[in-house]
Amino acid sequence: MTDTSATPKIELRNVTYRYSIGTPFEKAALENVSLQFEEGIITGLMGHTGSGKSTIAQLLNGLLRPTEGQVLIDGRDIWDSPKDIGAVRFRVGLVFQYPEYQLFEETVARDIAYGPTNMGLSQEEIARRVAEAARFADVTPDLLEKSPFELSGGQKRRVAIAGVMAMDPEILVLDEPAAGLDPQGRKSILDGIRAYQREKKNTIIIISHSMEDMAVYADKLMVLDHGKLYRYGTSHDIFCHAEDLKRVGLSRPQITKFIMELQRAGIDVGGGIYTVDDAYREVLRVFEKSLGKGADRSC
Amino acid sequence: MLKDITLGQYFPGDSILHRLDPRMKIFLIVIYIVTIFVANNPVSFALVLASAFILVLLSRIPAKLIFGGLKAVFFIMLFTAVINIFWTSGEHLLVSFGIVKIYREGIEYAIFMVVRVISLIVGSSVLLTYTTSPIALTDGLERVLAPLKVLHIPVHEFSMMMTIALRFIPTLIEETDRIINAQKARGTDFSSGTLMQRAKALIPIMVPLFVSAFHRADELAVAMECRCYRGGEGRTRMTKLHLHARDFIVLAVLVLFLGVIISMNIWF
Numbered sequence: 371m372t373d374t375s376a377t378p379k380i381e382l383r384n385v386t387y388r389y390s391i392g393t394p395f396e397k398a399a400l401e402n403v404s405l406q407f408e409e410g411i412i413t414g415l416m417g418h419t420g421s422g423k424s425t426i427a428q429l430l431n432g433l434l435r436p437t438e439g440q441v442l443i444d445g446r447d448i449w450d451s452p453k454d455i456g457a458v459r460f461r462v463g464l465v466f467q468y469p470e471y472q473l474f475e476e477t478v479a480r481d482i483a484y485g486p487t488n489m490g491l492s493q494e495e496i497a498r499r500v501a502e503a504a505r506f507a508d509v510t511p512d513l514l515e516k517s518p519f520e521l522s523g524g525q526k527r528r529v530a531i532a533g534v535m536a537m538d539p540e541i542l543v544l545d546e547p548a549a550g551l552d553p554q555g556r557k558s559i560l561d562g563i564r565a566y567q568r569e570k571k572n573t574i575i576i577i578s579h580s581m582e583d584m585a586v587y588a589d590k591l592m593v594l595d596h597g598k599l600y601r602y603g604t605s606h607d608i609f610c611h612a613e614d615l616k617r618v619g620l621s622r623p624q625i626t627k628f629i630m631e632l633q634r635a636g637i638d639v640g641g642g643i644y645t646v647d648d649a650y651r652e653v654l655r656v657f658e659k660s661l662g663k664g665a666d667r668s669c
Numbered sequence: 670m671l672k673d674i675t676l677g678q679y680f681p682g683d684s685i686l687h688r689l690d691p692r693m694k695i696f697l698i699v700i701y702i703v704t705i706f707v708a709n710n711p712v713s714f715a716l717v718l719a720s721a722f723i724l725v726l727l728s729r730i731p732a733k734l735i736f737g738g739l740k741a742v743f744f745i746m747l748f749t750a751v752i753n754i755f756w757t758s759g760e761h762l763l764v765s766f767g768i769v770k771i772y773r774e775g776i777e778y779a780i781f782m783v784v785r786v787i788s789l790i791v792g793s794s795v796l797l798t799y800t801t802s803p804i805a806l807t808d809g810l811e812r813v814l815a816p817l818k819v820l821h822i823p824v825h826e827f828s829m830m831m832t833i834a835l836r837f838i839p840t841l842i843e844e845t846d847r848i849i850n851a852q853k854a855r856g857t858d859f860s861s862g863t864l865m866q867r868a869k870a871l872i873p874i875m876v877p878l879f880v881s882a883f884h885r886a887d888e889l890a891v892a893m894e895c896r897c898y899r900g901g902e903g904r905t906r907m908t909k910l911h912l913h914a915r916d917f918i919v920l921a922v923l924v925l926f927l928g929v930i931i932s933m934n935i936w937f
Contacts, residue, residue: 433850456858464854471844472851474876484873488856519880533855 378406379573380430380541385439387425399425400597412567412574414588418619422597423577427545431462460489463539467546469530473518478509478529481518485537499536506566507532508558524555531559535566541573548583560587581623585644593618605644625649679802684729685915686800691809693916697923698796704927705788710937713930714784720926721788724795735791746786753779803835825901848877
């Protein structure tokens with residue numbers, strides 16, 4: 371199922387993770403999972419609530435240690451020397467769900483600088499990274515000298531994301547970065563993440579259950595079901611199989627459903643449409659040629 | 670992890686101790702504490718320790734959980750024991766080098782103190798916190814303290830504050846874990862460096878924790894006012910507490926136990 375042609379940047383190999391071992395509350399969050407994340411792309415990790423997504427995020431940067439199995443970066447086990455796990459956390463940036471709560475400094479600029487400062491970088495380098503991360507995360511210069519507690523929810527979110535981006539990690543894991551924001555806020559954050567990835571060419575993993583967002587922003591999609599890999603591929607590969615998705619509690623993007631409704635109503639629009647932009651172009655095409663050629667991309 | 674602290678937690682169950690009336694439990698615990706402090710000879714200490722074990726058995730809570738919780742107070746016990754060993758003087762000198770003199774009485778005292786602390790913690794946590802839901806506990810406390818209302822002490826408000834505080838302990842622990850993890854992901858190092866550096870590493874945890882605690886308190890206050898909470902005046906209850914036969918039986922057993930311990934003091 372996993373694409374083996376590209377070398378994985380980061381990999382879970384036969385990982386099992388159990389919570390609260392030795393107590394009556396012991397529970398396996400992941401059972402013998404193997405996942406490979408390709409280098410230099412945005413992978414969308416999807417699955418319904420309780421499918422183990424957030425556990426995977428914390429395993430990837432060494433906050434959790436697998437009960438069994440290995441986590442490998444560039445083929446090397448990150449737990450080879452547990453003492454140096456701190457260094458792994460600089461290589462794998464992790465933005466938690468609702469990361470606003472992690473802000474604490476007096477000014478936004480100093481908060482963004484917190485991670486790079488912990489890395490022991492020079493003052494000039496820190497200043498450069500703060501400016502750069504602020505640009506990607508759409509934190510405007512006038513905000514930099516404000517207190518993070520004066521900002522709006524969306525602004526705080528962007529500052530928190532900038533704080534991790536400023537560490538310039540090889541791999542950036544974001545857990546529901548756009549959750550709970552208005553459409554404009556979602557777009558601003560996800561656009562920023564994509565621009566950052568396209569420029570840095572690093573490996574990004576976005577955990578989300580928004581089909582709409584992932585169809586637009588992820589290069590590859592990974593679907594989990596009950597802590598197991600269920601599907602891996604491009605958005606076309608994934609959304610073609612509606613029945614499969616329904617079975618694991620996910621569904622196609624709304625725009626795809628809309629296009630299918632149009633087809634059902636006898637309008638000759640093409641299939642395989644997963645983003646609003648594609649739908650826009652397709653509908654426009656059909657309008658322009660009142661006798662369109664019909665579906666060339668079948669699903 | 671912080672989650673591993675079990676002392677003071679409620680452990681749902683259906684044992685006789687769970688079913689006792691919370692008001693009665695507060696009385697029982699007072700009697701039990703008096704009993705522990707009345708004990709002053711080896712035989713009664715053995716009985717006190719045995720009673721703590723019996724309480725654990727009655728509660729049907731895994732003993733491992735309860736005694737695991739004692740780890741948190743291990744140093745207090747050790748400290749008490751050491752102080753008693755070195756600072757008690759008596760008639761039977763065992764060891765002496767320089768100014769340090771260890772007497773048999775000192776060692777006896779140290780053992781007694783440790784037994785006392787263990788029985789106190791195990792007994793009171795099994796009798797009260799492990800087996801009483803926080804709501805029942807504060808409800809009971811409010812009733813027991815009700816007479817103080819005559820002195821214009823806001824008993825209801827105190828117990829409401831206690832309920833809220835207890836309710837939010839797990840939430841705050843979870844929150845602290847979340848913040849610690851988020852800051853660790855940004856490279857905070859809590860385990861190395863000088864004392865000053867370690868203290869500084871706590872700032873990124875304390876600030877967000879306080880901010881969110883105040884925020885939450887504010888939201889809770891608004892939510893309570895929205896539901897017309899106006900304090901204890903004229904407030905009725907959904908569940909009324911009733912004393913059952915079992916409450917009086919347990920009371921009788923415990924009073925008898927206190928009597929036995931007292932009479933042993935007289936005989937020995």
